[in-house]
Amino acid sequence: MLFSATTPTHIRPAEKNDHLALSNLFHFEAYNFRHLDWKRPIDWLGTQPFLVAEQKGRLVAALVCPPDSPGVAWVRAFVAAGQIPVEQVWQALWQEAYRELEAKKITKIAAICMEPWMQKLLMSSGFRRTDAVVVLAWDPASPLAPPRFPARPRVMVPEDFPNVYAVDQACFVPLWQNSQPILELAFAQAIFATVVEDETGLIGYQISTPSPRGGHLARLGVHPRAQGRGIGYALVYDLLVRLAAHPPVLGSLQVTVNTQAENAASLAVYKKANFQFTGHQYPVYEYF
Template sequence: MVAQIKVSVRTATESDRQPLANLIHFETQVHRHLDWRHPLDWIGRTPYLVAERGQKAVAALAIPPDPTEVAWIRLFAVSSDWSANEAWDVLWPAARSSLEQGDPITIAAIPLQSWFRELLEESYFQLEHNIVLLLWQAGQELPPAKDLPQVTVRPMNFDDLPAVQELDSTAFGPLWRNSLESLELAFQQSALATVAENEEGLVGYQISTANPMGAHLARLAVQPHSQSRGIGYALLRDLLDQFVRRGALRVSVNTQENNSVSLALYEKAGFRPTGEVYPVYHLTPERLRRRPDIH
């Protein structure tokens, strides 16, 4: 009878970079969070756990908080010779225990595969809402923007980012806020980033990336006290005009299906739903602390 090799769990280190890259790129049981960082770039943050059988990395789970009150599941990858359920049962309790040591935190994930969605539901994660993908096609006439004589739309620069992060934290709920570090990465990877400002400072911003068919609007926010004044549409109209001049054929954007204000803004500009929907699951601090045997 062949003895089973015990699985051990430890924190990922830089020496794991290549084995983890193999898991991410060559295995099929892989969840990757859509992020400004590659999953390997989270090495050094905790919890980032590796399960080993012998000397071989057979699974990894990364859930480092960023910002501090929210931890997205950045990576869950499992070797083909191990079941995802067994890997989750080994790694998730260790990661959960680590996260319970700090301040109350919400854990979230956007599962794109049914097997991962089922694992989350079995671990008390709940569907928070859905994200929908909208698409804008070049060639359509855009409604004019409001005349905003006291508001200027200009290119974003690196020195704007602290003010952008402050605006971001007031415009979004905790689940969708970006840390300053994440916004710096977003700015560095952007194809077009602009801000709207008046005499009081920044009142809005957008960050967009380029792709072979056009662009993706990754982030658009307006200061809450300045909303419903046409600033969001001014930013949107400006970025669409700029991308059309660059030859973009289409621009995509994601938004919450229950965000009526956001949906109305994009519909005004001619964005239409593609039918693609992405579920957002979360585990609140209260549910996080539930014992696994309580139903």
């Protein structure tokens, strides 16, 4: 069936019985934007704004942007059938989503987006590029200096979650904070997750996920009161030692990490640990 701009479009919240139709949309349609996320778009079903566009009883588009942390929402997914005017259906969904986010008193709305077609939609709706997430890869050929922080990180356990969340809230600005449920989901997907403690308690953590030839350092945080003591580097060093002890069956070990292009403190830690820029980056857009 072909859809046109003249076909009436109904915008409504997604419902649980939309699961199959949404899964098909996210799987098959060409206009398919997804946030860098630990959750699949369909896993946000039951939260709002998760809006769908319906024509003649058939779902033709969806926009997923529910807040996870207080005051902040990321555009987590947008999908549209290739036969409909994508600009028109985006505007219809975005206008309704923005009304809902305004009512929830969301003050920061952002998207991480590489796709030119999606960047165009964002900019047409008041988003502006403000930063970029850059990708770095570890150079295993260069020797690693031993960490100066004396205590070796230990394995993270579920009982650490409240303290890990507290560190995350303390060391990241609101836009880049994660909720405790999201951190727990990251932990569930991790190949290695470790923490550092001192006499005051838990002061740093890292969560790394597996990749086909090694791992990806997905999250690294050190409490502000403990920064400058080499704790971030100690966590990265320990992770690299653990990954090197489990090399891939085929090929050389690859370890990657993402961070904001403007995050000088993180970049300094990764540079010390012999991570190098790959040239890949993900533009960050914020709504104004």
